[in-house]
Amino acid sequence: MPGGRWICAGCRDGGNPSASSPTVTHISPMSCPAPVLPRTDSGVDAVIADAGTARLMSALRSELGAMRSEIRELKESVSFCSDKISDFEEKLAKLSEVFRLANHLKAENDCLKKEVSSLQYRMDSLEQNARExxxxxxxxxxxxxxxxxxxxxxxxxxxxxxxxxxxxxxxxxxxxxxxxxxxxxxxxxxxxxxxxxxxxxxxxxxxxxxxxxxxxxxxxxxxxxxxxxLTTKNKSIFRSARITAREKNYKYVWTQNGNILMRMNETSKIIHIQNESDLAKFK
Incomplete structure (x- = not known):
């Protein structure tokens, strides 16, 4: 009522059992304490949410740690493989060089074989001529x-x-x-x-x-x-020529001036047998 004393509902109803007493104390509206609100479920949800976030962060940290470990191991594996590849490339380069040298040696060997064969033929000819x-x-x-x-x-x-x-x-x-x-x-x-x-x-x-x-x-x-x-070599070739002549029905096999000759009949061409490989052509 106008000019009367006002008490807030909180002071009037709670905290003082004698609130129904007719004695009224003048209280300034600005000095009334803030009412204590009852706890609601939203606070619990916030706590739960904080706990879930903490677990999620912990899980993420664990996953990140595992990923870092795997990445580190992967880097080590890549580095190891890179070293192996480098080693393989080095060995491959050496192997290529070995192949190149082998081919070079083979070419030289083939050339030497031809020279030896030529020299052997000349020696055989000289030896046969010495028996003329x-x-x-x-x-x-x-x-x-x-x-x-x-x-x-x-x-x-x-x-x-x-x-x-x-x-x-x-x-x-x-x-x-x-x-x-x-x-x-x-x-x-x-x-x-x-x-x-x-x-x-x-x-x-x-x-x-x-x-x-x-x-x-x-x-x-x-x-x-x-x-x-005949030389020992020519005797061996002559013996083989006679065997081949019997097998292939060649009528004539003879020697002339150290040369071994074959002829199938009177009208066929004369074949000069210089080595065993010439006889292999008849097979």
Whole structure:
């Protein structure tokens, strides 16, 4: 009421049991304490939210820590792989250099093989040429105190040629690789022409008397052969040529001046056999 005393509802109803007393105290409206509001659910939600945020932050920190660890390990792995790649590239470069050197050495080796083959052929030719005055008489039994010059003369007489002692430079026996066979007789004439004359008479005797399988001479041998004096290598090639001729039905195989020749028949071309690889072409 006008001019009366005013008390706020809070002071009037709470805090003082004698609020219903008629005694009224003048209180300034500005000095009334703020009312205490009751707790509501929004405060609890805030606390819960703070706790959830803390757990989320902790989880994020843990995940970030794990990611940092994985990234660190990945960096180490990448660095390790990079080192390995660098090492591999270095080894690959060295391997490429080895291959280059190997190819270079192979080329040099092939060149050297050709040179060696050429030198070997020249040596074989020189060795064969050194025997151009010689003939080889095979399978004449050995006798004590035998006269080899007289044996050669008898063979010449058998073939149809008179051989003078003066036509011979030397006559010796040489070992053979064939077991249980007498040493071969090597007769060296003073000239190639004399040697060729003797071989020509032997060839004629062979064709007229079928001496392809050897000659027989009483008091000397039941089966002997007269050939050019070939080198060991040419003898091996000549032997292989005869085997190939039988297998491939070649009618003629012979030697002439150290050369090994083959011919299928009288009208076919003559084939010069220089090495074993030439015979491989017939297979």
């Amino acid at each position: 005055n010689n003939v080889e008489i095979v399978n004449i039994p050995e006798k004590q105190n035998e006269n080899l010059i007289e044996i050669v003369k008898k063979v010449g007489e058998f073939a149809g040629m008179i051989i003078e002692s003066s036509s011979l430079s030397s006559v010796v026996r040489v070992p053979t690789r064939v077991e249980n066979r007498p040493k071969n007789i090597i007769a060296k004439f003073i000239s190639k022409s004399k040697r060729d004359e003797f071989l020509s008479t032997i060839k004629n005797k062979r064709s007229t008397n079928s001496g392809r399988n050897g000659f027989s001479l009483d008091g000397l041998s039941n089966k002997f052969y007269v050939n050019e004096h």
